[in-house]
Amino acid sequence: MTRDLLTVTPAERVERLKTLYDAPACSVAALLCDGHDPASVAYKIVHADLSVDTMTYDQLRIDSERFASALSSLGIGPGDRVATLMGKSRSYLIALMGIWRLGAVHVPLFTAFAPAAIAFRLNGSNAKIIICDAAQEAKLAAGDDIPHDAPWRVIRTGASGAGLTFDTLLEAASPGFPAAAMGGDAPLIHIYTSGTTGKPKGVVVPVRALAAFRAYAEFGLDLQSDDLYWCAADPGWAYGLYFGILASFATGVPSLLLEGGFSPETTLSVMAKHGVTNFAAAPTVYRALRSAGVDVPPGIALRRASSAGEPLTPDVNNWAGETLGVLVHDHYGQTEAGMLINNHHHPLLQRPIKPGSMGHAMPGWRAVILSENSDEPIGANQIGRVAIDVEDSPLAWFGGYAGDTANSDAKFGGDGRWYLTGDTGWTDDEGYFHFSSRDDDVIIMAGYRIGPFEVESVIATHAAVAECAVIAVPDAVRGEVMEAYIVLRSGETATQALRRDIQTWVKTRYAAHAYPREVHVVDALPKTPSGKVQRFVLKQQRIAEIASKR
Secondary structure (H helix, E strand, O other), X not given: OHHHHOOOOHHHHHHHHHHHHOOXXXXXXXXXXXXXXXXXXXXXXXXXXXOEEEEEHHHHHHHHHHHHHHHHHOOOOOXXXXXXXXXXOHHHHHHHHHHHHHOOEEEEOOOOEOHHHHHHHHHHHOOOEEEEEHHHHHHXXXXXXXXXXXXXXXXXXXXXXXXXXXHHHHHHOOOOOOOOOOOOOOEEEEEEOOOOOOOOOEEEEEHHHHHHHHHHHXXXXXXXXXOOEEEOOOOOOHHHHHHHHHHHHHHOOOEEEEOOOOOHHHHHHHHHHHOOOEEEEOHHHHHHHHXXXXXXXXXXXXXXXXXXXXXXXXXXXXXXXXXXXXXXXXXXXXXXXXXXXXXXXXXXXXXXXXXXXXXXXXXXXXXXXXXOOOOOXXXXXXXXXXXXXXXXXXXXXXOOEOOEHHHHHHOEEOXXXXXXXXXXXXXXXXXXXXXXXXXXXXXXXXXXXXXXXXHHHHHOOOOOEEEEEEEEEEEOXXXXXXXXXXXXXXXXXXXXXXXXXXXXXXXXXXXXXXXXXXXXXXXXXXXXXXXXXXXXXXXXXXXHHHHHHO
């Protein structure tokens, strides 16, 4: 990829990518699968026991043709929403390519979600099918959140039995299903934000957004045809899906998919054994590797290392340079856009790393800092709102949230010229962007963006809780951890058993990863005169309390 880019300017490359992915008759399956060398490796799939299964593009084409045919036989057609509640696996890759081959739209669901979060996304997207692993199927049982007459059908993977099963459908179908040619404006993904200042919002990603995703793969990650690329982010969220799965398929670079959970020992072992050369993960992964005290095995051959999802603290590179042999490049983006500002790996764009800096805007985007009080750009060394100049950003694709005019309008300023990220920051005299804070109260824990509103909504349904608020507290490994403040109902008593019960309540009714690590019982929550809870006051108090104990 870089070798090709050295013959054209970045601006020329952006225009070529736009032309490729915005063509009226472009086909996702043809671009992401069928156009690659059939014998080349698409993925090395490393199982929980560390055995390896290799998938070529020819195998992916044949199996995805079968699965597209199976979906079609179930009445699914172009534009229909098909959700996945699946871990990383060969079946997951086949399912995605089958969905896109049919011209249907993928709805990603994070496997740690509880039934309420799943139902919200299935209902909001009008999903007709959900493909789930056998271990996840219990979450789809009829109950308080899942209706008895659910409008979606379930395809189960990994187990036989009654109902629709993935393997049975695949075996019964024939290959040869043609790749739908839907064009650049057709929907590709229907994903939900983390619900920072309200309920999660639906983002419909068009096919032409692939131009932006591939540009990041080339400029930001510097993916090369002889790399073995490993994106450790979960594809249930935007970064893992956009830049793990789609970046791999768009470039055709051989990639690695690790089934099972994270551990520092396994990560380093897999990296060394398989010769991973290009690695991307949340900063919390690098911090966990650093903190584990595990000996780095011989054979680490990293050429590039990248991070995204939360600000990269300088201590990571103090360790990475010596231990991994490369510096980690911090990158910044959002579900609604992809990656926007990067410490680019591409040789034409690579600049010295400044600790704490996000880098520079990627080709195809123009980032600015707007005044806090007006939609006007401000100069260097002044804190303001991080925004994107839509008029001068040919890779921009987000037009608003699905069925949500009010929140869509709030994301744009200056009569639509500025896309407002919701973050604040500043630029230095050399044009480097620096992150300052988030305008909203989103919590970024271990790389996952968690909206306080959803968690608070779940805690509020607990019988003992009258009011609640959740905040983020700095953590050395996870970046941030969530803590909850609750006001009890009359007659309730604050006990450790109650605190543990509230934690379990969130785990089972929202998501296993998003429970509060501490539950504080208070008499009242700080509020504005209009009654809005002031989470920032709780956060300031908690940080001061932690500092005083140290």
